[in-house]
Structures are given as structure tokens and as C-alpha cells.
Amino acid sequence: WGREQGRGSQGRQMERNSELFTLTYGALVTQLCKDYENDEEVNKQLDKMGYNIGVRLIEDFLARSSIGRCQDFRETADVIAKVAFKMYLGVTPSVTNWSPAGDEFSLILENNPLVDFVELPDNHNTLVYSNLLCGVLRGALEMVQMAVDVKFVQDTLRGDNVTEIRMKFIKRIEENLPAGDE
Amino acid sequence: MADEAPFQFLHSEVIQYVFGASDSGDAETGRNITKVESMGFRVGQGLIERLTKETSRFKDELDVMKFICKDFWTCLFKKQIDNLRTNHQGIYVLQDSKFQLLSHLSAGKQYLDQAPKYLAFTCGLVRGALSNLGVKSIVTAEVSIMPACKFQVMIQKI
Amino acid sequence: WRVGIAVIAKENYPLYIRSVASQSELKFHYTVHTSLDVVEEKISAVGKSLGDQRELYLGLLYPTEDYKVYGYVTNSKVKFVIVVDSSNTSLRDNEIRSMFRKLHNSFTDVMCNPFHNPGDPIQSKAFDGIVSGMMVQTG
Numbered sequence: 001w002g003r004e005q006g007r008g009s010q011g012r013q014m015e016r017n018s019e020l021f022t023l024t025y026g027a028l029v030t031q032l033c034k035d036y037e038n039d040e041e042v043n044k045q046l047d048k049m050g051y052n053i054g055v056r057l058i059e060d061f062l063a064r065s066s067i068g069r070c071q072d073f074r075e076t077a078d079v080i081a082k083v084a085f086k087m088y089l090g091v092t093p094s095v096t097n098w099s100p101a102g103d104e105f106s107l108i109l110e111n112n113p114l115v116d117f118v119e120l121p122d123n124h125n126t127l128v129y130s131n132l133l134c135g136v137l138r139g140a141l142e143m144v145q146m147a148v149d150v151k152f153v154q155d156t157l158r159g160d161n162v163t164e165i166r167m168k169f170i171k172r173i174e175e176n177l178p179a180g181d182e
Numbered sequence: 183m184a185d186e187a188p189f190q191f192l193h194s195e196v197i198q199y200v201f202g203a204s205d206s207g208d209a210e211t212g213r214n215i216t217k218v219e220s221m222g223f224r225v226g227q228g229l230i231e232r233l234t235k236e237t238s239r240f241k242d243e244l245d246v247m248k249f250i251c252k253d254f255w256t257c258l259f260k261k262q263i264d265n266l267r268t269n270h271q272g273i274y275v276l277q278d279s280k281f282q283l284l285s286h287l288s289a290g291k292q293y294l295d296q297a298p299k300y301l302a303f304t305c306g307l308v309r310g311a312l313s314n315l316g317v318k319s320i321v322t323a324e325v326s327i328m329p330a331c332k333f334q335v336m337i338q339k340i
Numbered sequence: 341w342r343v344g345i346a347v348i349a350k351e352n353y354p355l356y357i358r359s360v361a362s363q364s365e366l367k368f369h370y371t372v373h374t375s376l377d378v379v380e381e382k383i384s385a386v387g388k389s390l391g392d393q394r395e396l397y398l399g400l401l402y403p404t405e406d407y408k409v410y411g412y413v414t415n416s417k418v419k420f421v422i423v424v425d426s427s428n429t430s431l432r433d434n435e436i437r438s439m440f441r442k443l444h445n446s447f448t449d450v451m452c453n454p455f456h457n458p459g460d461p462i463q464s465k466a467f468d469g470i471v472s473g474m475m476v477q478t479g
Contacts, residue, residue, distance in 0.1 A: 021189040026454025027221040117452035228452040234415035239394040314416045
């Protein structure tokens with residue numbers, strides 16, 4: 001191999017591998033936009049696919065992180081932000097806006113790697129581009145007996161300053177019951 | 183950081199989404215392969231644009247192929263292509279002796295039928311990258327012994 | 341015009357054209373079009389001469405009394421052309437170079453936008469912004 005240029009440092013290789021992920025995700029979203037009639041259907045499908053990933057990802061996550069069972073929702077929030085996001089997406093969202101009852105919080109992403117390069121066309125104004133993440137979180141937590149509701153409330157793609165994912169604890173799932181029906 | 187995991191999970195889910203759970207007919211399978219391949223094509227176009235941003239212009243076709251085997255493959259799978267052969271008449275065979283997207287499939291014969299599904303996206307990545315560099319091609323892949331894989335690139339002369 | 345910027349597809353049709361017009365838009369198009377022959381010449385000269393750097397930046401394509409035309413080509417064979425007034429002597433070669441680099445970076449992002457179809461005209465607020473910045477800077 002004679003070519004000398006274009007060899008990235010370790011850091012750049014890392015960034016490049018995440019580019020493969022980011023661009024593949026983009027190709028998926030645009031494919032879904034072709035396959036489905038409207039943005040709501042695409043959002044739903046992204047959530048569903050995220051869920052499927054989440055239920056498998058959790059095993060990988062527990063194995064890699066060797067983190068044990070979380071005591072409460074607050075600990076769960078910290079693990080998601082500081083360990084899981086960091087591990088898989090290379091970013092650490094901040095955990096804020098706790099509800100008084102402690103059953104709801106927000107993940108604030110200054111920088112969402114899924115939307116690097118993305119400019120939404122005008123005809124997709126109800127598309128929740130990164131909705132896969134909601135499904136992933138929902139699916140993964142369900143496997144550790146936590147039913148949660150997850151949704152985007154702010155999005156830099158829509159002109160907001162940050163991206164905000166709102167998570168609400170619904171209930172603890174009994175271990176002996178089959179989890180979910182999807 | 184588990185930086186290759188997100189792509190692998192996403193790739194599997196894309197396959198799952200496009201092919202569905204049920205076994206469909208050959209025509210359907212062909213269409214689905216094309217769909218996944220074309221997604222890869224678009225990703226390949228974008229990635230190679232970024233990857234060649236700082237490199238000097240390519241000398242010739244072989245120069246381009248070497249870049250695909252080395253820099254492009256490293257960007258995708260963190261390793262280089264293990265072996266590149268050419269007949270010097272527009273056919274290149276790229277061999278990856280441990281192809282990442284097959285490594286999770288078991289080596290059993292029954293999984294060999296499943297392999298084409300897991301190769302289509304990468305065929306598209308290569309075709310898209312080459313196309314963007316001005317090299318039109320047809321890219322196919324075959325597996326003989328898991329997880330080794332050969333990608334054959336046939337250059338389409340204009 | 342005082343300055344004009346064009347992005348030309350591999351197949352030689354325009355992907356993006358913008359100029360600060362003081363003369364006719366048409367003449368700008370014509371100038372860009374003429375410059376493409378010079379670009380082709382420079383590209384095809386690759387490998388023929390010893391010590392060829394094969395740089396993406398092609399330098400000054402040709403000067404006339406009225407303006408200077410600079411060229412740049414990506415590995416994907418997309419060409420960038422910058423035309424400036426000959427009277428504009430404040431622009432140095434390395435400034436032109438860095439303008440091309442900025443254009444290329446932004447173009448790369450456009451290519452990575454999943455909603456952009458490669459080969460289609462560039463419709464991007466980010467790219468517009470970069471170009472506008474250059475117009476102000478050089479105009």
C-alpha cells in the first residue's frame with residue numbers, strides 16, 4: 001500500500017466509525033420516509049425499531065458496563081446519561097428538570113450525533129428525526145423491569161438550542177410476567 | 183467506547199425491517215436486497231466524500247481501489263482488506279478474512295443462506311464510494327467459510 | 341460582478357451558482373463554463389508530468405483583464421470555481437485556498453445530509469451561509 005495521506009489518528013477513526021452509524025441512520029430515516037405515507041407513521045416505525053434494538057442492546061450494555069441493578073429512577077437516569085450515552089454515542093447528556101415526585105426527568109443533549117449534517121426539508125415538519133432513541137430507551141428499560149414513557153420535547157433540528165428527551169417512569173414490571181407485547 | 187456496536191445493532195435492525203420475519207419468495211428477496219444495497223450506496227457516497235476531503239487526487243483506478251481496501255475499509259470496520267487481487271481487466275476481488283457483519287452468525291451451513299442479507303449493505307457501501315469517485319461498478323459478495331468474505335468489484339467501462 | 345462562486349457537477353452541469361452582480365449574470369455563467377475546459381485540462385494532466393502534486397486546489401485557471409478565475413476539484417470530480425475582479429488585489433493565494441477549503445467542507449456536509457440527493461442542485465441553508473460570508477468578505 002503506497003498511499004500515505006488520509007490516515008486518521010485514533011481519534012479521527014473513532015469519529016469516522018460514528019459517521020458510518022450517523023449516515024446509516026440517515027439512510028434508514030429517508031428510506032422510511034419513502035416507505036410510509038406520513039411523518040407520524042415514520043415516527044412510529046422509528047420508535048418500534050428502536051425498541052427492538054433496545055431489548056437487545058441492554059444485554060450488551062450490562063455485559064460491557066458490569067453495572068448492577070439500579071436502586072431508583074434517579075440512579076437509572078445517571079447511568080443512562082453518564083454511562084450508556086457515553087458508551088454508545090460518545091456524548092454525555094445532562095440530567096435535569098426533575099418532577100417534584102421524582103418520576104420524570106429530562107436528558108439534555110448539547111450535541112446529538114444522529115443529526116450531524118441533517119437539514120430537514122420543509123415537507124417533513126412533523127418528523128421526529130431521532131425518534132429511534134426513544135424506542136431504544138423504552139425497550140432497554142423494559143428489560144430491566146421498568147416501564148417508561150419517552151419523548152422528544154426539544155430538537156435542534158427544529159431550531160431549538162438543545163435537544164431534550166423527556167422520560168417518565170410509569171411502573172415497575174413484575175418479573176414473572178412477560179415483558180411487553182411488541 | 184463501544185463505538186462499533188451502534189452500527190451493528192442498527193444494521194441488524196435494518197435487515198430485520200426490510201426482510202421481515204417471514205420467508206418470502208425469490209423475487210421479493212431480490213427486491214429487498216436491492217433496497218438494502220441502495221441504502222448502503224447512499225451511505226458510501228457520503229462517507230467517501232468525507233474520507234477523501236484531505237487526500238490528494240487519485241492517480242488511477244488501482245489507486246482508488248487501494249484506498250477502498252485500506253482507508254475506506256478501516257473507516258468502516260477498523261481493519262484493512264486482507265487481500266486484493268485483480269485481473270488487470272477491471273475485476274477486483276477484495277477478501278476480508280473476518281468480516282465484521284458476519285462474525286455474529288454461526289458457522290453452520292444453514293446460516294450460509296442468510297449471508298447475502300448481511301452483505302448487501304456493504305456491497306452498496308463499496309459501489310456508492312466508487313461511484314462517487316467516478317468509478318462505475320457492480321459489486322457482489324460471496325461467503326465460502328464463515329466469517330471470511332470475498333467482494334467482487336466489476337468495473338463498468340463507459 | 342465583483343465575486344462569483346460556482347459548484348459544477350462531475351457531468352459539468354451547475355449545482356450551485358451565485359454572484360454579486362455588477363455585470364450580467366449571463367456573463368458570469370459564460371466565464372464559469374469557459375473555465376471548465378481549463379479544469380479538465382489540468383485534471384487530465386495528472387500523472388503525465390513528473391513531480392505533479394495532484395492537489396485538489398488547481399490555482400489560477402486563467403486571468404483576463406477584468407477578472408481572475410480560480411479552480412478546485414474534489415476527488416468526486418465536483419468542481420468549485422471562484423471568480424474575482426482583477427482589481428481586487430487584496431486577495432492572496434492562500435485566502436483563495438482557504439475559501440475553497442471552506443466550500444469543500446460545507447459541500448461535504450451537504451453530501452452527508454440524508455435528505456440531499458447527490459447530483460441535485462445544492463439547497464442548504466448552511467452552504468448558503470458559508471457562501472454569503474465569502475461574498476461579504478471579498479465583495
